[in-house]
Amino acid sequence: MICLGIEGTAHSIGIGIIDDQQGTCTIRSNLIKIYRPEKGGIHPREAANHHALHLADILKASLQQAKVRSSEIDLIAFSRGPGLGPCLRTAATAARALSLSLEKPLIGVNHCVAHLEIGRGTIPECTDPVLLYTSGANTQVIAFAEGRYRVFGETLDIGIGNCLDKFGRSQDMEFPCGPKIEQLARQGTQYFDLPYSIKGMDVAFSGLLTAAEHYARQKRRIEDICYSIQETAFAALTEVTERAMAHTEKHEVLLGGGVASNARLQGMVETMATERGARFFVPAKNLCVDNGAMIAWLGVLMHKSGVRMSIKESIIDQRFRTDMVEVTWRD
Numbered sequence: 026m027i028c029l030g031i032e033g034t035a036h037s038i039g040i041g042i043i044d045d046q047q048g049t050c051t052i053r054s055n056l057i058k059i060y061r062p063e064k065g066g067i068h069p070r071e072a073a074n075h076h077a078l079h080l081a082d083i084l085k086a087s088l089q090q091a092k093v094r095s096s097e098i099d100l101i102a103f104s105r106g107p108g109l110g111p112c113l114r115t116a117a118t119a120a121r122a123l124s125l126s127l128e129k130p131l132i133g134v135n136h137c138v139a140h141l142e143i144g145r146g147t148i149p150e151c152t153d154p155v156l157l158y159t160s161g162a163n164t165q166v167i168a169f170a171e172g173r174y175r176v177f178g179e180t181l182d183i184g185i186g187n188c189l190d191k192f193g194r195s196q197d198m199e200f201p202c203g204p205k206i207e208q209l210a211r212q213g214t215q216y217f218d219l220p221y222s223i224k225g226m227d228v229a230f231s232g233l234l235t236a237a238e239h240y241a242r243q244k245r246r247i248e249d250i251c252y253s254i255q256e257t258a259f260a261a262l263t264e265v266t267e268r269a270m271a272h273t274e275k276h277e278v279l280l281g282g283g284v285a286s287n288a289r290l291q292g293m294v295e296t297m298a299t300e301r302g303a304r305f306f307v308p309a310k311n312l313c314v315d316n317g318a319m320i321a322w323l324g325v326l327m328h329k330s331g332v333r334m335s336i337k338e339s340i341i342d343q344r345f346r347t348d349m350v351e352v353t354w355r356d
């Protein structure tokens with residue numbers, strides 16, 4: 026089965042084409058175009074306009090790279106939520122148009138669950154992990170239990186990606202700011218005390234952000250501030266992930282989301298997993314960020330398990346939580 030997936034929850038518009046090879050995800054193409062505001066954060070309407078402007082070109086290029094004709098597509102999948110309303114509607118409208126014009130079935134998927142499933146689909150050894158999902162707006166610790174993907178911990182205020190971006194913007198860094206912060210953090214030598222906010226299984230980053238900005242106003246060395254941000258935030262994420270692994274008695278941990286590309290976060294979580302006798306996994310970098318291939322793969326899993334969706338049912342849901350999804354494709 027060949028599926029075309031459209032991702033458009035926030036700053037990225039992506040189209041991926043995948044082929045289901047006996048339960049393994051083979052990626053034929055996976056193209057992404059990122060909206061980068063001139064200043065400030067993401068403006069939802071401007072991001073949606075960006076997606077609409079580039080969508081047709083990305084679609085054409087994705088089909089060419091995959092060496093697939095549009096008539097060979099068996100299924101159209103799109104990110105139904107969570108995300109920014111205007112961006113979600115742009116991706117959903119494109120998916121509906123393709124479904125109707127090609128006369129192919131349509132399916133809307135949960136963006137967060139797609140991050141987990143693309144890891145399982147492209148890493149055969151990864152079968153039943155705890156997922157540490159770290160993106161801009163979302164920060165969750167997720168695991169499969171009793172027929173659903175349960176959230177065992179999450180951010181109480183802002184996502185880790187938004188935390189990094191907000192600090193980076195205050196220092197005139199280019200969006201997304203995470204890669205620059207990671208680069209500067211490697212040169213850091215002094216740790217500044219920052220709030221370490223864990224409440225049960227949940228985390229909070231707004232206090233850390235405020236304290237980091239305070240150090241910056243004091244003209245402290247930026248490399249040391251970035252180092253301190255990473256050490257504090259990533260340690261908190263690693264701690265709650267380990268707690269979830271202990272609670273669920275699972276022996277695999279998987280990273281997902283754009284911040285999962287950070288080498289320091291990977292190192293912390295891998296060390297924790299090794300000390301527990303567990304296995305550590307992280308997908309390829311282009312599969313950690315928001316992308317169409319992960320949407321396509323989850324669409325295949327849902328369709329093969331019997332899930333069907335009409336055009337009328339393909340309504341976006343900005344608050345589509347991970348634990349709202351009925352997981353029909355796993356025992």
